[in-house]
Amino acid sequence: MKLAIFDMDGTILDSMGLWLNAGELYLKTLGITAEKDLGKKLFELNMEEGAEYMKEKYHLPFSVPELCDGINKVLSDAYENSLKLKPGAFEFLTMLKKKGIKTALCTNTSDQLFEKTFDRLKINELFDFKMYTGKFNFSKSNPDVFFYISGLFDARPDETWVFEDALYAVKTAANAGFNTAGIFDFSGSVCMEEMKQICTKYFLNFGEASDFFA
Numbered sequence: 001m002k003l004a005i006f007d008m009d010g011t012i013l014d015s016m017g018l019w020l021n022a023g024e025l026y027l028k029t030l031g032i033t034a035e036k037d038l039g040k041k042l043f044e045l046n047m048e049e050g051a052e053y054m055k056e057k058y059h060l061p062f063s064v065p066e067l068c069d070g071i072n073k074v075l076s077d078a079y080e081n082s083l084k085l086k087p088g089a090f091e092f093l094t095m096l097k098k099k100g101i102k103t104a105l106c107t108n109t110s111d112q113l114f115e116k117t118f119d120r121l122k123i124n125e126l127f128d129f130k131m132y133t134g135k136f137n138f139s140k141s142n143p144d145v146f147f148y149i150s151g152l153f154d155a156r157p158d159e160t161w162v163f164e165d166a167l168y169a170v171k172t173a174a175n176a177g178f179n180t181a182g183i184f185d186f187s188g189s190v191c192m193e194e195m196k197q198i199c200t201k202y203f204l205n206f207g208e209a210s211d212f213f214a
Contacts, residue, residue, distance in 0.1 A: 001101055001160070001161050002101065002102065002153065002160065003102045003155035003159060003160045004096055004101055004163060005106050005150070005161070005162045005178075006093075006163045007107060007140075007169060009107065009109055010166065010185035010188065011164055012086060012093070012163075012183075013085060013114075014086045015079075015083050017186075018075065018083065020187065023038050023071065024038050024039060026054075026074045027054070029070070029074070038054075041053065042054075047068050047072075051067035051071065075113060076113060079113045086183075087205060088210060089206050090121075091206070092209055092210050093127075094126065102128045102129075103126060103127050103128055103129075104130070104153070105127050106131050106133065107130075107131070107133065110134065111132040131145075133145060136148075142172065143173065143176035146173050146176060146178055150178075157176060161178070161179040161200070162178045162179065162180050162181065163209075164182065165182070165184070165188050167188060167194060170195060174199070180198065180200050181200065181201050183203055183205075183206075184202075184203065
């Protein structure tokens with residue numbers, strides 16, 4: 001392995017619960033109790049669509065942009081103050097660094113959020129490159145994002161491992177010839193068996209990944 005490309009949410013950061021509950025947490029700040037399955041409904045929508053849904057469902061007296069700002073504040077507070085790395089992630093990243101393997105972050109979460117977390121968790125120095133896909137107009141549904149990052153390090157797909165918890169991103173990388181390491185997250189448990197079939201290796205935790213790459 002010459003290069004390791006990491007997703008963030010659900011892969012190295014234990015944050016998918018936050019995204020699933022962000023709408024509920026925001027409504028709680030307004031003194032409103034959310035419906036039981038709100039998280040599942042919002043998870044399939046982008047933030048603007050989710051804000052529109054909540055505005056209509058709960059008769060909120062705010063504009064969609066104002067609601068997005070409120071949800072973003074809930075997210076920002078968590079990234080800045082409470083989210084943690086998944087067990088073993090720090091040790092695994094440190095091991096790769098000691099081995100001289102280049103590491104890159106490729107996330108759909110804005111750098112305004114993840115930079116706060118990386119500063120607090122003191123892991124900036126463990127990454128050689130960090131990318132927020134939105135800033136570069138990339139999507140993980142298109143392999144160009146992985147080719148772009150690997151190209152920065154002159155690493156061929158067969159020299160590169162993509163670490164992901166999301167099925168669609170694993171499919172994209174695998175179909176483009178990259179090695180793929182699936183990382184279990186509860187949010188994608190229904191896709192676990194399919195992930196196992198597609199991934200080069202599938203790990204339930206970073207302890208297993210450390211043993212494999214040691």
